[in-house]
Amino acid sequence: MSQQNNSNSASPIFSFWGIGDLHYRAITAWHECHTLRLSSLFDDLQALWQEEGQPAFCVSPGDLIETCAPENYELARTALLAQLDDIPLYPGVGNHEYHAADGEDPTHTAETFTATWGKPLRYSWEIEGAICIMLDYPNPRTLEDSQRVYISQETLTFLDDTLGQYQDRPAIVFLHCPLYNTVRDRGEGVKRDYNSLEHFFAPENSAEVRAILARRKNACLFISGHTHSGWEAPNLVVTEQLGDHPTTFINLMSPWYTGYHKGPVLSDDHQTVNYRPDDPDVIPSFSFQIYADRASIRVRDHNSRSWLKEWNVPFHLA
Template sequence: MKIALIGDLHYPSVVINRPEVLKARDAFFEHLLTAFLQTEADFHISIGDLTNVGELSEFAYVFNKVQSCGERVRFIHVMGNHDTYTNAKAEVLAATGQEPYGLIEADEANLILLDTARETVTDWSGFMEDEQLAWLENAVRQHPDKPLLVFAHHPIYGTTARSQETMMSLHESVDLRSILNQHNGTGLYFNGHNHINSIVEEAGWYYVQTAAPLDMPAFRLITIQNGQVDVELVQLEDEKVKEWADIVSRHMPFYEPYAPAAGDEFSLSLSVRTKQGYSIVDEASR
């Protein structure tokens, strides 16, 4: 089983109206999305901030790319805070045909998709309503013998890089840890939001954070087979792509480039043996 994972795409319908910026935007997102969607995977998952300001035209751009791939691509998007800047969640979900949260029971693992976004531009921390938390508690208990992969936009406070900064995590009042820890098997929690790669192990759970492609043109590929979960970083090495990303990120609203996006050497990849134990390996050791 393979999952292609992208976070914080921030596709902008509005950038500085200069020919070189518009050209760079179109070229960068065409190149990145083509590479992402052409990657063979059972699921292609976006962990929030797919759009820069939540305009329906921004969603339409990405979903048109997805639809052009036909049934080969099963695309799933969980909500990020930027995705609700312009329209309410209900309007976005109606336009995209997505669900707010859900459970996918596959042979190799259970996948849980969470909605941690608020509907406000003034508080970009994460939050979850009691109804979703009650649903999650039941979902976590399903098939404890299988790996559990959770996908959300916001990190849990005090886990991955920058998650202790103001509004850079799920609000501390949401006790997600106690729910996740009810799962006795292998658990991995994937998030974005903080624009820097980071991998942290805590109490048997692995927290995997993915940088924004505008800061580091890349996405993650998750492979689950033979009792092992491997997470790798697929980087776009073309210098032209990096140049386009730099131009766009410096000429769009509501976005600040984050130079340390790559993170440390332990944030690039992860290998978890679901039966015999756990081990982290860096990209250089592959």
């Protein structure tokens, strides 16, 4: 395993697992291909958790479903409950929670999300002295241009207020899309990844989010997905000095597919799926172990059942 600054043998205060965009879809051909691929993820996770112990929770910050059809929500809920059993799952809202590719009605997305997961669109929870904050991707119907994403004022206020309310606790923030100029493209002259320098893949008002994170000294980790970044995309994990404290940005690669114009192609009649693998073809998820003064972040390839890399980053008390 390639790594940076190995953690010592002290036990973590708590651990959790981050799983990127999952894209459940209740179309038979899609579901069969999807189930086959994700079986590597869940089989390996079960073996790891039996060996290392279960995480305190799992989190997936958006795009748990491919389209907003209620049957996709039900499929995702049923499948994930079966795999995670009694491990709490904290889901987020991504752009695909509003996606209506097959004529679905996105009008009641918020209600369907809440009814399915038992969570509001934005919320927080406490764990072992830390505060976790799940932010919501904006409803594209509220944007002047759906390709230019702005985090709503309500969501910015929620972030600021929650960080302030728990100012004496280290904070972990989740948002579906990464902030501008974090995760980048692997390509040099040839596009290989969607990335945070592109419109749609990062908020236009990223500076406002950063300003809140800079002002609130307890903002430690900022975890996103959305870009389906491939392995070794620059800045998958990157620490910035915001104000007078460090904040680390982590992009959760998707276990469904990584890379630009990769993954599933569903036939027009919905009868077949052609899957285009990335190179390398990894099935990733992320382990987070939280210590008093740092966080150990490891990325696992469930295809090869091996650890790819470890980062140890600052995790500070306010």
